[in-house]
Amino acid sequence: MSSTPSAEGGPVPALELSDVTVRFGGITALSEVGLAVRPGSVHGVIGPNGAGKTTLFNVACGFVTPDTGRIVREGTVLDKLAPHQLAGLSMARTLQGLGLFDRITVLDNVVVGADRHARSGFLGSLLALPRAGREEKALRERARAVLAELHIEQYADRYPTSLPYPVRKRVALARALAAEPTLLLLDEPASGLSSAEMDELGDLVTSLGSRMSVMLVEHHMDLVMRVCDEITVLDFGKVIAHGTPDEVRNDPAVLAAYLGDEVTH
């Protein structure tokens, strides 16, 4: 990892992807994609199904190594990024498929999210040293606070599979927030939510924008248009448009890409 000064002299982006290409066999999932997430902004990534949005997140998280291109986090180039390093880079991500830990309680799920703030090691656990105990208590309090912030503290002692889907989505979000990231990646956070729940989510994401940078992959155009400061539009793995919601809304290429898609979603 090496530091590079910001090229344009503007604020250093929270995350910058340049020239990213990913091929899966014959499919080119991403083709020379570049984007920069301004610090403190909500950056939307939209595009029809299969456009490469999740793959873009997977590149940013180290799950997929791009064939070309580089990832720069706050001025530091991330070569050989591995997913477990993400938390240390103050990044957190929610998954399209939730990925909750089903056999531990909701509270414990969120505590795992907060785990990056813990320092005690193997001996601390083995001997249940007081320092480790205090740390555990602090993690649980942090986790409870996040549950309360998302209004799901009453489910703290339940197991995820016993909860309705919208609650589980919040648990997944709470787990990501418990890490107190400075960059949060949300993959389709509104899927499966009612429109009232979606409105609430929109308010939440907007309020998060004041605490951290947010990158948001979404299908629901109205939500994206409402909460995003900037939007990058993908289609067949290529960036076809970029700009403010108003600019993107009236872009002919975007309209063309979405012509069939709006009907199905």
Next chain:
Amino acid sequence: MNRFLDVWRHSVLGRHLLTALIGLAVVVVVLESVGDFRALQLAAMAYLGIAAGGLTVLTGINGQISLGHGALMAFGAYTTALLLDDPTSSMPISLVVLASTAVALLVGTAVGVAAARLHGPYLAGATLALAIAVPGIALYFGSFLGGEQGLRVSLPDVPVWALDLEYLLTGTEMSRSQYVAYLGWITLIVTFVLLANLARGRVGRRWRAVRDDEVSAELAGIQLGRARISAFMVSAAAAGAAGSVLAITARLAAPSGFTIVLSLTLLTAVVLGGLGYLSGALIGAGLLTFLPPFVTRIGGDAGLSDIRAAELAPLVYGLVMVLVILLAPAGLVGTTRMSLAGRRARRQMAAAGAAGATTGSPGTTAPHDSSDEHDPGTPQASGSTTPKGSTR
């Protein structure tokens, strides 16, 4: 005094040590009231329990399967046999057990590193190879390890302080069998306190996270390989201690004692008691130790010939297994705990529902779930009900 107790009750270590003290008291009472035969049976229960406790960490908490834990016990047992071979050596027995633990830990580390990349059936296969290969080692180095016959274990004299303590407490002499049983159960208690500490702490939480969802665990900063290897190391160490107690109890370390059957027996104990619960491992070990002889005796009393009565044991044993799987799929302890938790959750939800109705706020997340009874110990519950595509 009350405050002092409170501090202990509210710390993890305090709770575990209190439980250990109570356990120790029970052990003393039981071992002082049984004869030599029962004492040796209880020692056998102890070594099965120690190994099953270690396997609980690996399989129940970390989700890895091992068919090789019987083989890991062999390393502990042979180490004990070799260390006790020299009658002039004055190595304290606790050090012998510790050294046996260390040897199994070393082997377990190597296996764990190799196994960390393997999953499910592949891991089962690799550990099965261990189970099959290890008894062969004893045959190959026959002159050193005693070949088919194995090594006889010469138990050192009961230490004088133990004899004195026994005399002070009960006014009787401590028999060798009693001594062996004490050794086994004290080893078990120490092992279980350490395992319970791990399970309750940060390490255990990370193990569970890796078990439940690898991708999410990684995103939380957990290195999958490290978590898997540490779980394997811990359970291998427990197997080593168990093997040491086995050698001392059976006074023998021979290849026939560490076949795949032993590994399967341990898995059975873990599943019977309840995957993931240390208390379940202990109950499983108890069932495995006492059920077969009990059934055989009942059969004998009912007028069956000796052979017939002996045949009854596996039958009843299999029946119990089937019943547990049907009626208590999360094992005996697991199912009980889950149904208690489910009842508590339902009561809570009912209370919350009533409160919500009176204040007129349904809340943003009205519960429309019907599955309070869900059961984190069962395999069905381990798969998420939401689709997880490869592209998530």
